[in-house]
Amino acid sequence: MARTEHPTVELHGLYRDVLRDPNGRVLWDRGWNQNTIVLNCRRLLAGFMAGPTTSLGIQGLRVGQGSDAWDLTSPPTPMPTQTALVDPNPFLVQRGALQIDFLNGGTVTATPTNRLQIIATLGPNVR
Numbered sequence: 001m002a003r004t005e006h007p008t009v010e011l012h013g014l015y016r017d018v019l020r021d022p023n024g025r026v027l028w029d030r031g032w033n034q035n036t037i038v039l040n041c042r043r044l045l046a047g048f049m050a051g052p053t054t055s056l057g058i059q060g061l062r063v064g065q066g067s068d069a070w071d072l073t074s075p076p077t078p079m080p081t082q083t084a085l086v087d088p089n090p091f092l093v094q095r096g097a098l099q100i101d102f103l104n105g106g107t108v109t110a111t112p113t114n115r116l117q118i119i120a121t122l123g124p125n126v127r
């Protein structure tokens with residue numbers, strides 16, 4: 001499933017400027033505004049995710065079977081709040097069995113970038 005990201009549209013932060021006098025009264029409040037998270041933030045996040053095996057980055061990859069109902073219809077769009085697979089007994093590919101590389105375009109590089117390639121080789125009888 002290919003998806004084009006628009007970093008300055010999808011990923012953003014929020015800030016609010018409020019000026020108060022010495023007594024705490026609000027003199028002006030400019031409200032909440034979006035700020036732009038630049039591509040280097042994505043490089044930082046990718047670095048955290050790809051970090052060494054002792055880090056809090058990617059610890060493994062769960063692989064499971066989809067719902068039988070998806071043979072008749074398309075799978076639903078995943079929700080950002082989703083925390084589990086449909087399969088109640090997914091297979092776990094441990095971190096040590098994953099190959100995690102940074103990509104610059106389509107080329108693997110040792111230099112951190114904002115894109116990761118994660119390769120998991122699954123053997124027989126893995127659903």
